[in-house]
Amino acid sequence: MVTNLQIQPISFEEFLEWYPENEKTYELIEGVIVEMLPTGSHEDISGFLIAELNLEIRKQNLPYSIPKNCLIKPLAPRSGYLPDVAVINREHLKNEPLWEKLSVIQNSQTVPLVIEVVSMNWRDDYGHKFVEYEAMGIIEYWIVDYRGVGAVRHIGKPKQPTITICQLIEGEYQMEKYVKGDRLKSSIFPELELTTDTIFQVAQLK
Template sequence: MIAEIDKTPISIDQFVDWYPESSENCYELRRGIIVEMPKPRGKHSEIAGFVIKCLNLIIDDLQVPYFIPRECIIKISKDTGYEPDVTVIKRPNLINEPLWEKTSIIEKGESLALTVEVVSTNWGDDYALKMTDYESIGIGEYWIVDYLGIGGRRYIGSPKQPTVTVCTLVDGEYELKQFRGGDRILSSAFPALNLTAEQIFVAGVG
């Protein structure tokens, strides 16, 4: 469950100044409104951690200059910023990110190799709102990990089932591909990645 903290619109700069250093929750700024996001717990947290582990392994294997920060806010506009479950940053691009050192804010989509959102009950945010916003700033690849299969039928089909949707930026627009069960995830950011949808859903168990 998400909750709006205050109806008074603020800027991303004011949001960063306001953001509490120690909190049981995460926060995002959506069209000027602070939204409280419960920290990932249970299966959600386990899946995010497993994806991070898999991506870190291939980053190390390929020796590419990428890293996954513990915290990162993606600035969409002057009044909107998100904190994805997983963010893969291209280290050389940080030279063009003046806000990174002091605020952990990324402004340019080309600085990101991949973002990942693990779907919760507010699935519409990940499939509609964030997909549109990530596309608008040019993030090359975006995964939506719907391990409960709760997204709308227009996104994951019918009957609903656990699905990983990979959104790849092509000529400024996302092309979507769905992966389920034993399907191997096809990633333009990590073509050598050997990972199936089911491995993500069970977080590597077995």
């Protein structure tokens, strides 16, 4: 769930100057500051995915890490996204001038994989972020719609929990949808053994 805080559009630079030092987290979407208010299930799935990918990173001895929080600055001048999971290639952090001070990523080479866990703001994940991550050149983008709330045009009919993995091919995202019983296929983690059922069950352990 998200809450809009203002309606006057601001730039990304103004957003960084405004960003308060508290426990809350925010995104900037087309000039509007949005407070992120994730649900328990949303956080459970994000945490589970981080744990699984960190295990794979260690197993494969990859130069990756997953920061607790990082802002991704797309090409859009009035947007800044705080992904649920961002896999960072540490070898490219030297090319990120805002990383040390503000945890901002601006180059697609630095972030090969981004994951968004869908809440009720599904239009941002399937819309703004899809377009901007693609334009930025992020190689892989997962949309984890564990409640099946996205539009029929995105997840089909009847609606059901769906994970969409978007692979950047010749500058455009090619999408593969995974539903109940499927094993995910990732170009960033080709040896990953992870199924949709395992992910969806995390939200049901209540």
